[in-house]
Amino acid sequence: MKIGNVILPDIPLILAPMEDVTEMPFRLICKRFGADLVFSEFVASEALVRNVEKSIRKMRLVEEERPVGIQIFGHDVDSLVVAASKALEANPDILDLNCGCPVKKVVSKGAGAAMLKDPDKMVRAAAEIVKISNKPVTVKTRIGWDANSIVVGDVALRLQDVGVSALSIHGRTRSQMYTGLADWRVIADVKANPAITIPVFGNGDITSGETAKERLDMSGVDGLMIGRAAIGNPWIFRDIRHYLQTGDVMAPPTIKERVDVCREHFYMSVEYKGEKRTLLEMRHHYVKYFKGIVGFKPYKMKLMTAMSSQEVLEILDMLEREKNEKL
Numbered sequence: 001m002k003i004g005n006v007i008l009p010d011i012p013l014i015l016a017p018m019e020d021v022t023e024m025p026f027r028l029i030c031k032r033f034g035a036d037l038v039f040s041e042f043v044a045s046e047a048l049v050r051n052v053e054k055s056i057r058k059m060r061l062v063e064e065e066r067p068v069g070i071q072i073f074g075h076d077v078d079s080l081v082v083a084a085s086k087a088l089e090a091n092p093d094i095l096d097l098n099c100g101c102p103v104k105k106v107v108s109k110g111a112g113a114a115m116l117k118d119p120d121k122m123v124r125a126a127a128e129i130v131k132i133s134n135k136p137v138t139v140k141t142r143i144g145w146d147a148n149s150i151v152v153g154d155v156a157l158r159l160q161d162v163g164v165s166a167l168s169i170h171g172r173t174r175s176q177m178y179t180g181l182a183d184w185r186v187i188a189d190v191k192a193n194p195a196i197t198i199p200v201f202g203n204g205d206i207t208s209g210e211t212a213k214e215r216l217d218m219s220g221v222d223g224l225m226i227g228r229a230a231i232g233n234p235w236i237f238r239d240i241r242h243y244l245q246t247g248d249v250m251a252p253p254t255i256k257e258r259v260d261v262c263r264e265h266f267y268m269s270v271e272y273k274g275e276k277r278t279l280l281e282m283r284h285h286y287v288k289y290f291k292g293i294v295g296f297k298p299y300k301m302k303l304m305t306a307m308s309s310q311e312v313l314e315i316l317d318m319l320e321r322e323k324n325e326k327l
């Protein structure tokens with residue numbers, strides 16, 4: 001299948017954009033385990049307009065991760081267009097507009113999911129970005145602002161009309177934030193509309209091969225986007241692909257595999273953003289990489305307070321040695 005001129009396999013498995021998570025090191029790891037398309041975390045248009053160094057850095061890409069999309073968000077159409085042109089200078093394969101972020105500091109300004117309350121602005125922003133973009137423009141959104149305003153069906157058509165090349169739909173409303181369940185029936189309705197010819201990707205609550213197949217079968221979407229379940233578990237892409245192809249569940253990664261990938265993630269992060277930030281930010285990932293390992297707690301405490309790379313690597317070595325021995 002294709003998004004604009006970007007060729008992807010049928011039913012691409014897509015790494016969802018996630019702030020502080022889908023940085024380049026993690027994108028590369030997900031890619032290796034079978035993600036067909038990866039997205040940067042969202043980048044604020046207002047920051048790009050002001051050339052904020054930290055935001056520019058978020059758009060640094062490497063060849064090995066292609067195809068890769070950069071996602072931007074903002075509330076002001078003019079700033080979004082300027083931001084889009086700066087994002088395009090980073091040479092992504094796809095440019096994505098975030099219309100789904102539910103966080104208060106984002107929606108209070110009219111950005112992210114607040115775009116669903118002002119579909120005219122949402123469509124205008126997408127249209128203006130499409131006009132200046134030499135790359136396919138996609139939109140990621142939710143199904144509506146709240147249960148009384150499920151607008152994604154109408155919005156999808158209008159976005160397609162102005163030249164948006166694909167749509168990713170997280171099946172929750174903004175009001176739900178991350179509670180309840182993603183409503184894949186609404187996603188299925190958008191996909192079932194014969195007037196919609198651009199790819200529709202479904203997102204929300206995919207956690208395994210089985211959930212992927214169940215959502216895919218009931219919705220008929222063109223691809224699946226996976227967010228939280230990939231954190232600390234990049235193997236999910238391989239697991240889903242294997243299940244879709246064979247109906248078999250793959251064996252989970254061994255402790256050695258988990259330690260190896262976590263260690264590599266750590267090394268790459270130090271190179272990418274330095275030791276200080278890595279020591280702090282990898283803390284979110286350890287608990288996910290080692291979820292379910294009996295007796296992980298003492299290692300966790302040590303990892304959470306480690307003050308140097310050397311210390312982290314020693315704890316990981318210890319975890320591998322001691323836990324593998326007990327298997």
Ligand SMILES: Cc1cc2nc3c(=O)[nH]c(=O)nc-3n(C[C@H](O)[C@H](O)[C@H](O)COP(=O)(O)O)c2cc1C
Pocket residue numbers: 016017018019020021040041042071098100101140170203204205206225226227228229
């Ligand atoms: C930590 C975190 C950060 C996120 N950051 C972004 C973001 O930058 N842009 C975006 O479009 N969605 C963001 N999301 C939403 C995810 O892309 C995804 O839509 C959501 O988690 C639902 O999918 P899932 O059930 O597979 O996790 C974020 C989610 C999480 C948990």
